[in-house]
Amino acid sequence: MQNYLEFIGNELKALTSIPSPSGYTKDVAAYLMKTLSDMGYEPQLSNKGNVFVTIGGEGNPLVLAAHVDTLGAMVRSVKANGRLRPTTLGGHQWSTADGENCTIHTRDGRVYTGVVLNTEPSVHVADSAVETKEENMEILLDENVDTKEGTLSLGVQPGDIIAMDPRTQITPSGYIKSRFLDDKLSAAILLGLAKCVKDESIALSRKVSLLFTVYEEVGHGGSFVAEDTTEMISVDMGCVGSDLGCTERMVSICAKDSGGPYNYDVTSALAETAKEEGLDYAIDVYPHYGSDVEATLRAGYDIRHGLIGPGVYASHNYERSHMDGVKNTLLLLKKYIQK
Incomplete structure (x- = not known):
């Protein structure tokens, strides 16, 4: 596991070093295309600029989405x-x-x-x-x-x-400090998941694809997905703050945000998987939040939806997380795509 965490840390530094405010994302998309191709995958670049790649499996398609556009x-x-x-x-x-x-x-x-x-x-x-x-x-x-x-x-x-400037740092104690952990940290986690699936030849129980979107911060990043999608999970930042259970060292599972409740069965399955695996997690409600997968629903797609992510403190500020939160998120995703 440690080698994957180091890989994710390095990918985070690489991603945050590429300026990509909404509307100016061609360089970070090109980086994703090359990184995924070098792993042996066949990523696709949409007209909009999103990067889509299937990492394996067949039937009941699941899309895991993270965004690489940032504030600016x-x-x-x-x-x-x-x-x-x-x-x-x-x-x-x-x-x-x-x-x-x-x-x-x-x-x-x-x-x-x-x-x-x-x-x-x-x-x-x-x-x-x-x-x-x-x-x-x-x-x-x-x-x-x-x-x-x-x-x-x-x-x-x-x-x-x-x-x-992102000012990205990972301390010896595992704390991650940077601008734009929302959502380049989860994008790096999805790259780590893709590497894990490839390196370990993991057999997936369903068709699993990754979607890296480029207009999430302005509300329409996930408004288009593959037509066969049946379930989609936004892998974004988990909120840390007042009246919330999540910490920077946990994986957060969102039950409801400003757009309403997430799919009850998907949220329950994610929580049950985290519990079975002994992961440090919290189920929380985010009062001021919206995600890519809600844009997908508003676009008219008939899908089940969920939202998870590593705990991130001080969102839309100079943000902070921890490698334990990364580990818990990666392990939850790894197990969920095999169930």
């Missing part, structure tokens, strides 16, 4: 002083990004570094603190420009992508 921002306009006014991509929280380093990706392929700051960040200058809401935020390029014309001459323009 886009250049809304270039200001007179050469700084960039941003607009949010997904549920990005500016209060968590004030002072964060970032990269700006232009339409012609140039990449610039910068920093996110509010319009008056210095306590030695400001009479009072500036509220960290979008209209008060700007991106300062690490370039010698102080006019709109100067910034435009670099090739930076409205519509360019702004990606926050």
Whole structure:
């Protein structure tokens, strides 16, 4: 098991190192295509940019979905002083990004570094603190420009992508700290599952496919799946916080979120499997959450649905999880696809 956990940790670092805010995911999709092909699978890239691969089995098709698009921002306009006014991509929280380093990706392929700051960040200058809401935020390029014309001459323009630095770390004690564990941690777990199935020649009890989506953060990542799908489980982050049982070292099984209850039988089967395997798990209700599989249901697919994931603390912030949560999630998935 340890070799798979190390593999997942390395894949997480690789995935988070590839900027992929919603709408700018071609590079991370290309990475997934190559990684899965190198394992001996035959992944497919959809018109939308999702990556789909069947890892084995026949009948009663199950899809396991994780998303690789992240929160981020886009250049809304270039200001007179050469700084960039941003607009949010997904549920990005500016209060968590004030002072964060970032990269700006232009339409012609140039990449610039910068920093996110509010319009008056210095306590030695400001009479009072500036509220960290979008209209008060700007991106300062690490370039010698102080006019709109100067910034435009670099090739930076409205519509360019702004990606926050992930700052991914895995500590000797097993804690995982990074932006975008939602949901690149679970994407790495699915890659670990694919490796496990291939390396161990695991016989699957049904057709099992993996779906890596690229528009989850804006609500329609999982809106299209293979027509033969009968069951779909979103493998996303498990919530950790007030009034919840899950910790960073557990696998979370969601019974209900803002979109309503998950399939009762699927949720029960996941919980029973976790119990049988002696895994550390919790069944929780997420009051402010939506997943890929709910987009699938809203698109009209007649499927059973579920949601699990490793416990992640401080979602949409600088997030934290633990390798124990990764292990519990991987073992639950491994057993579930064999039942």
